[in-house]
Amino acid sequence: MRSPITGLSFGQLGAANSADDLTVDVAVERATAAFALWRTTPAPRRAEVVRHLADLLREHIGDLATLVSIEAGKIRSEALGEVQEMIDICDFAVGLSRTMGGHTMSSERPGHRLMETWHPIGPIGVISAFNFPVAVWSWNTTLALVCGNPVIWKPSELTPLTALASQALYERAAARAGAPAHLSQVLLGGGDVGAALVAHPGVALISATGSTAMGARVAPIVAARFGRSILELGGNNAAIVAPSADFELVVRGITFSAAGTAGQRCTTLRRVIVHSSRHDELIERLAAAYASLPVGNPFEPTTLVGPLITMASFDTMSAAIATATSDGGHLVVGGERLLADDAPSAAYTRPAIVAMPAQTAIVAKETFAPLLYVMRYNEFDEAIALHNGVPQGLASSIFTTDVREAERFCASDGSDCGIANVNIGPSGAEIGGAFGGEKTTGGGRESGSDAWKAYMRRATNTVNYSNDLPLAQGVEFV
Numbered sequence: 001m002r003s004p005i006t007g008l009s010f011g012q013l014g015a016a017n018s019a020d021d022l023t024v025d026v027a028v029e030r031a032t033a034a035f036a037l038w039r040t041t042p043a044p045r046r047a048e049v050v051r052h053l054a055d056l057l058r059e060h061i062g063d064l065a066t067l068v069s070i071e072a073g074k075i076r077s078e079a080l081g082e083v084q085e086m087i088d089i090c091d092f093a094v095g096l097s098r099t100m101g102g103h104t105m106s107s108e109r110p111g112h113r114l115m116e117t118w119h120p121i122g123p124i125g126v127i128s129a130f131n132f133p134v135a136v137w138s139w140n141t142t143l144a145l146v147c148g149n150p151v152i153w154k155p156s157e158l159t160p161l162t163a164l165a166s167q168a169l170y171e172r173a174a175a176r177a178g179a180p181a182h183l184s185q186v187l188l189g190g191g192d193v194g195a196a197l198v199a200h201p202g203v204a205l206i207s208a209t210g211s212t213a214m215g216a217r218v219a220p221i222v223a224a225r226f227g228r229s230i231l232e233l234g235g236n237n238a239a240i241v242a243p244s245a246d247f248e249l250v251v252r253g254i255t256f257s258a259a260g261t262a263g264q265r266c267t268t269l270r271r272v273i274v275h276s277s278r279h280d281e282l283i284e285r286l287a288a289a290y291a292s293l294p295v296g297n298p299f300e301p302t303t304l305v306g307p308l309i310t311m312a313s314f315d316t317m318s319a320a321i322a323t324a325t326s327d328g329g330h331l332v333v334g335g336e337r338l339l340a341d342d343a344p345s346a347a348y349t350r351p352a353i354v355a356m357p358a359q360t361a362i363v364a365k366e367t368f369a370p371l372l373y374v375m376r377y378n379e380f381d382e383a384i385a386l387h388n389g390v391p392q393g394l395a396s397s398i399f400t401t402d403v404r405e406a407e408r409f410c411a412s413d414g415s416d417c418g419i420a421n422v423n424i425g426p427s428g429a430e431i432g433g434a435f436g437g438e439k440t441t442g443g444g445r446e447s448g449s450d451a452w453k454a455y456m457r458r459a460t461n462t463v464n465y466s467n468d469l470p471l472a473q474g475v476e477f478v
Helices: 016-020 024-038 043-059 061-072 076-096 135-147 160-177 191-199 212-224 247-263 276-291 311-326 380-388 403-410 451-455
Strands: 112-120 124-127 151-154 184-186 205-209 228-232 237-241 269-275 330-333 352-355 371-377 395-399 419-422 456-464
Touching (some): 061 076, 124 135, 124 191, 135 451, 191 205, 205 212, 247 269, 269 380, 276 352, 311 330, 380 403, 403 419
Parallel strands (some): 395 419
């Protein structure tokens, strides 16, 4: 185990299968047995375990947030916010347990009822990333549980303690609710464990969060065995800044979205497309804001930007800046490594801004670090084209007080992303809305709205309560 705060190891954990012979095969076998009991349990009864989990998370929010900071490097406020997100999705799922249902349609045949019902699908595999080490698990697990499915979780090998702590809280909640054993299991390990989970025919759905490259490996394997997948992959999120934009909102919104979590959110703002008339003003104000950002130990109350997860992330950021400047870009501020006397191996850096003359190949590539590219536009159609001109399609935003621009941005010929925001940045989604993106972001949806349907199968039912047997479409067969 290693903390990005110091860059040093602070302990060691063995893979889960070395502890109690918990291999992927064993985990799936256990989950399948639990599924046989859980799928026939009424949904409001299933929700009891989620309700108890929410209570325990409220009780231990500070403790779990501390582990998130230690393992992921998040500042205290963001770590607490991540655990609060777990609580929020628990509350959502409990309410959902009494509202899930299908449509009843009008049948063309007299004495018949046509309806749809929803049913659990089986064991769910969750593969999560380091940047949201507990929230993404909770998005999937709370919904999966109330839908009637067990969960097998393969967390990032960079954040095993947060996973074990979350599982420990779940086990206590399950005991209070009298839930069957093995509804939630954790598999520690590296890529080989994740690959085995993805390939296992007994796993009905794989929910995987990570890079686009990872998703490109996962998707065909799951599809080949006719499984389902929810893919939450890369983002190269942009904000359009229109001439009418309120710059108080712009500077605050951009700074948090681009520099928060040290640029290590999938929804991090990575591109700004600003009208030429306001380009210089924006660059000046952002540079001043960036230069004053407190960077350092995330446990210090004044810190706003913690460390990158590894030195490799800093090296990737440095290489991207070098490529951008060779493409004609100008480094406005940041990019340097900040050395901490008590953490010489940690990867602290000042968030960087690079003014770009065009959207080059490096701009179209996601760099998972606090690196923001700023480009100009003159016409709104040009801004939309720049915005959509990247492979990724996760989150997006526009800052404008022109209602026509705002509505166009959210329309079918506007942003091509799964999330389109007006006068806020792309980062910081609420759990009430479905979360996910298009294009190489994967197309999956998690969390709110009707994302629960991904964890269930739909059945269309026709019930004949008459004494006749009329056929549809007037077919006669005697």
